[in-house]
Structure formats: structure tokens, C-alpha cells
Amino acid sequence: MEWMRQLFEQYGDFVLFAGLFLESLAVPFPGELAMAFGGYMSSLGKMPIFQVMILSYLGAIIGTTLTYVLGAKLGAPFFEKYGRYMLMHPKRINKIRRWMERYGSGVVLVSHFIPGFRHFTGYVSGITGFRFRTFLLFNHAGAVVWVACYVLLGRWLGKRMEDVMHMLEKFGPWAVFGIAVLLLAFVLIKRAWQASREQARQAQDQPGS
Structure with missing residues (x-):
């Protein structure tokens, strides 16, 4: 936790924007930890909470939008050749591509x-030609929830933040993955429910029904 405190003391809230932006480009940076710590700093009155949220949100959104543009402009051949230098191995690209073909937005x-x-x-969305407006809509929505969750968590925990920071450093990725699975399940269940309602409505509208 001390190293995160030093980052904020040295660079101020710019850490949030720059860190989340770089992380979106696949540069290693603990985005969740930074947002939670920003929320913690807001609980101490050292940083306005809306400033923490807005800077985190802008960094994430601008970064992911840039990755979409890069994916669309550079195309699959570029990433097949050079992607391994940024950990974008063909297997990872194909895995995300399959997920997007199956679950879409x-x-x-x-x-x-x-x-x-x-x-x-973002890279894969651009490479595959995923509709830009749809990407922006769902990317913005996901970023808002993601940022709010971690910033509010840090603010709510307050003085207990030190213990939580250690837990996030150790278990963060798995906890986040669990949340993501639940959210994805919710989206799929909602889609299935809407599809069943539409089918029932169409059946009722058919002549002789």
C-alpha cells in the first residue's frame, strides 16, 4: 500500500488517468488497486470522489477507444505478426473473438x-469490425460500473483499506472474474427471457392462434 501512496503523493490524481489509460493499452498497471486507493483518499478528504471517478473513467474510456481504433486500422495481419510483443497471442485473440461471436455486446x-x-x-473489436457505436455504448456502460464499484469500495472501507489492498493484491483477479461471470450470466438470462417473450408474442399474433 505504501508504494501506491507514494505514487499519489508524487503525481497526484494524474496517476488515475494515466494509469487507467496505459492499462487499457495492455501496459501492466494495477487499475483496480489505484481506483480503490483513490476512493480511500476521498474518504480522508484529500481528493474529491467525483474527481477520482471522472479521471479513472476518462483514462479507461479513452484508452479502450484507442485500442478499438488501432485494431480497426492495423488489422489482424499486424497483430498476428507483432501481437506477441504486447501479450496478444493468436490463441488469446481467437478466444476473445469466439466469445464475442457467441455473446456479442x-x-x-x-x-x-x-x-x-x-x-x-477493444483491439479484437476493432480487428473483427464490431460495430463502433455498439462498442462505445457497452464499453462506456461497463466502465461506469467498473469504476464506481472500486472507487466506492475504497471510500466505504476507509480505515480498513490497508487490509483490503493486501487482499486485492492477492485475490483481486479471481474476485473480479467472479463478478464478471455473474454479470455475464445476468446478461444472458435477460436475453433468453426477452427472446422467449418475443417468440410467445409472435405465436399469439399468428392467424388461428
């Missing part, structure tokens, strides 16, 4: 919560 929505996915979903 739901993957973009929950990708912020899934370790190893949020850094690459």
Missing part, C-alpha cells in the same frame, strides 16, 4: 471486470 460490457480480457477486447 455482453463481452464488451463485462470485459472491464475480467483479468486479461479488458486489455484486449
Whole structure:
């Protein structure tokens, strides 16, 4: 926790924007820890909570939008050749591609919560030609929830933040993955329910029904 405190003391709230932006580009940075610590700092009155949220949100959104543009402009051949230098191995690209083909916008929505996915979903969305407006909509929605969860968690925990920071450092990715699975399940269940309602409505509208 001390190293995170030193980062904030040295660079101020710019850490949130720059850190989340770089993490979105697949540069290693503990985004969840930084947001939670920012929330903790707001509980001490050292940083306005809305400032913490907005800077985190902007860093994540600008970064992921840039990855979409890079994916669309550079295309699959570039990442097949050079992707390994940024941990975008063909297997990882194909895995995300299959998820997107199967679950569509739901993957973009929950990708912020899934370790190893949020850094690459934008690239793959651009590579595969996923509709830009749809990507923006669900990427924004997912980022809002993701940022709010961690910032509010840090603020709510207050003085207990030290213990939680240690827990997040140790178990964070698995906890986040669990949350993401629940969110994805919710999206899929909602879609199935809407589809069943539409089928029932169409059956009622058919002549002789």
C-alpha cells in the first residue's frame, strides 16, 4: 500500500488517468488497486470522489477507444505478426473473438471486470469490425460500473483499506472474474427471457392462434 501512496503523493490524481489509460493499452498497471486507493483518499478528504471517478473513467474510456481504433486500422495481419510483443497471442485473440461471436455486446460490457480480457477486447473489436457505436455504448456502460464499484469500495472501507489492498493484491483477479461471470450470466438470462417473450408474442399474433 505504501508504494501506491507514494505514487499519489508524487503525481497526484494524474496517476488515475494515466494509469487507467496505459492499462487499457495492455501496459501492466494495477487499475483496480489505484481506483480503490483513490476512493480511500476521498474518504480522508484529500481528493474529491467525483474527481477520482471522472479521471479513472476518462483514462479507461479513452484508452479502450484507442485500442478499438488501432485494431480497426492495423488489422489482424499486424497483430498476428507483432501481437506477441504486447501479450496478444493468436490463441488469446481467437478466444476473445469466439466469445464475442457467441455473446456479442455482453463481452464488451463485462470485459472491464475480467483479468486479461479488458486489455484486449477493444483491439479484437476493432480487428473483427464490431460495430463502433455498439462498442462505445457497452464499453462506456461497463466502465461506469467498473469504476464506481472500486472507487466506492475504497471510500466505504476507509480505515480498513490497508487490509483490503493486501487482499486485492492477492485475490483481486479471481474476485473480479467472479463478478464478471455473474454479470455475464445476468446478461444472458435477460436475453433468453426477452427472446422467449418475443417468440410467445409472435405465436399469439399468428392467424388461428
